[in-house]
Amino acid sequence: MAGQMGGNRSTDVIVLGGGAAGLMCAAVAGARGRRVVVIEGSRRCGKKILMSGGGRCNFTNLYSAPDNFLSANPHFCKSALARYTPADFIALVEAHGIAYHEKERGQLFCDESSKQIVAMLLDECAAVGAEIRVNTSIDGVARDAMGGFEVTTSAGIWHAESVVVATGGLSIPKMGASGIGYRIARDFGLPVRATRAALVPFIVAGAARPAFAELSGIGTTVEAACNDGLFEAGLLFTHRGLSGPAMLQVSSYWQPGDTVAIDWFAGAPVGDWLEDERAARPNARLASALATRFPRRLANWLAERCTSGNARLKQLDEAAVTTLVDQLSAWPFSPDDTEGYRTAEVTIGGVDTNALSSATLEARDVDGLYFIGEVVDVTGHLGGHNFQWAWASAKAAGEVI
Template sequence: MRYDVIVIGGGAAGLMCAATAGQRGRRVLVIEHANRVGKKILMSGGGRCNFTNLEVGARNYLSANPHFCKSALARYTPAHFIGLVERHGIAWHEKELGQLFCDESSKQIVRLLLDECAAAAVQIAVNCSVEQVERGADGFRLRTSALGELSCGSLVVASGGLSIPSLGASGYGYQLARQFGHTVLPTRAGLVPLTLSGAPLDDFAPLAGIALPVETRANGQAFRAGLLFTHRGLSGPAILQISSYWQPKDELRVDWLPNLDALDYLSEQQHTHPNAELRTALAGVLPSRFAQRLCERWLPSRPLKQFRAQELKELAARLHDWPIVASGTEGYRTAEVTLGGVDTHELSSATMESRKVPGLHFVGEVVDVTGWLGGYNFQWAWASGHAAGEVV
């Protein structure tokens, strides 16, 4: 069977690309190897899908080619997708930091994409794997598990990264890129919990379940958000965010009191409650079990009146700049995204088309563009999918 466009991958970027191309009158087929499309959309945002962010810019993305994402993001903005959401009657709200969620369910975003595809006569095949791709004089020939031999003029690779293999993630897109002579930059897990081992794990494991607002810092990047202690290490938005910038052996620092001047607070407590123990004072601004653990393991807990001014200054500085030795990450099993991927220097930033193979496009997570936590990766999916969909 002959199509104008075949899209490999029925995730956010693939469905957006297919709908955009179909609306231009193109004959489009989406091939998805899982038993349904949009699995990652369904589980995102706690089931409510953080579908975009109001403050999207190139600074919110990691890439070896940091300017690459600008063109697509400028031409398909959060306002465009919000307009689409509203046309489909989906109620939404801003949670924090510009993050937009469905009021009801992430199923609504999948339904939106499927309705857009249906209106554009896009065909979708699930439980269908691509077994072979070849390039010929008139485009591409594919051999598939469920549909047999297919051909198309334009081929879009929207197969995602390696994150959350339980949802069907695989490295097929990278394999295909290499087949056609593309460079694939090293991949690793991003937006992922960090693990501790040895003494650091022994130190923090008793705090599992405790959450608090912090600032995390690594390699010149900082994030203020929540941290969650787990039985294996550290999680929460502040950790997930910094995990994309941190690698094993890198320094990781945490400010336990990012919204407070610790020296001013301790000095004031020393003046008003001189007989109070340090742990008691800290429990006024930190979870009490955490304050107790700090004083059991690292900080001298004695009445505040016994601390000299210099000692309080050193205590405060330590609370604002605490070193943590992480051993690794939880890996692709729980990672929200995959860092690295198809080298964008070999793609057109305007169309996502290969500079090596005319008619071949790469969109979404398979490309070396990775967003922060908070709807940025979905916006990249919409924008890159739309950019390719307008030209295939």
């Protein structure tokens, strides 16, 4: 248990944050015989785990690989991911008797509840004697006179040889998210790359919004592209703009002013479809033809916005056909903004990886200080990849602290 040091409490390792990365790291370090204290600001640990995956936690992805992550240094995540794979975490889940299933494209979910993942992590921590203190805010971290660290919290001061910052990013502030991890990094001279909301719905403003709102709740599968991001997945109209997996994915690549290209046919050859429709039903109007592939309201909406309007298919000349194919396969969507951190699943950017060891996640110039999980400038695609980074980065640090 924690001891006393100069009237203050002391331990070997202090983990700041009781989320996915923090709990995993505490369990790994504790298994090595290290005395670990986890400081969590909320009233309970793992709140983002609990709400993830619709309450069933998409805890990893079978195909998680470095290509599924964004970072200013795309090579940084390779070491940790290679040493702790999805199969490793699946083995832990199975050891705890948690039933799971693959939903799609390697995404693994609990059969029952995300509460099982939190309980598993807490059980792992309890088994190695890791102490968890909830409802305790972090005021700051500084070097102490012994060459270790002094962590000032709302419940007093702690001293430790090592500190692991697993405080997450800025996404979903109502869940307790804050910028404390970035502040700690800056206090120790580590650079922090600009942050923004990622895996987040898009919004449109002004006169354009009602046109989207009238289709709220309608969804379809599309292929969406923005900068280096290209994804085939679901799109969902909302009363404020566009959401769904395809939009969430490309939001990680989008910057204000960028245009998202939407292929309503999800990669299928629009020209071939249109040729077949014109041959089979030359007198049909465009909206009727589109309604064979899309919900009627969406078909009407698309037809109204195409240059050819709701013309009969036989009325389309060669130039009109070319324009229509281009519009349906690369429809330009220019969001006014995203929903921001309020609903973002993750934060892009964070502690600059150039300041960290890719093998251990330790700050290169600050012995004993580690940064893991979302606080680091490593952001995964939708579908369990961000949890896999949490597990892998936690394992890398937990093995050496």
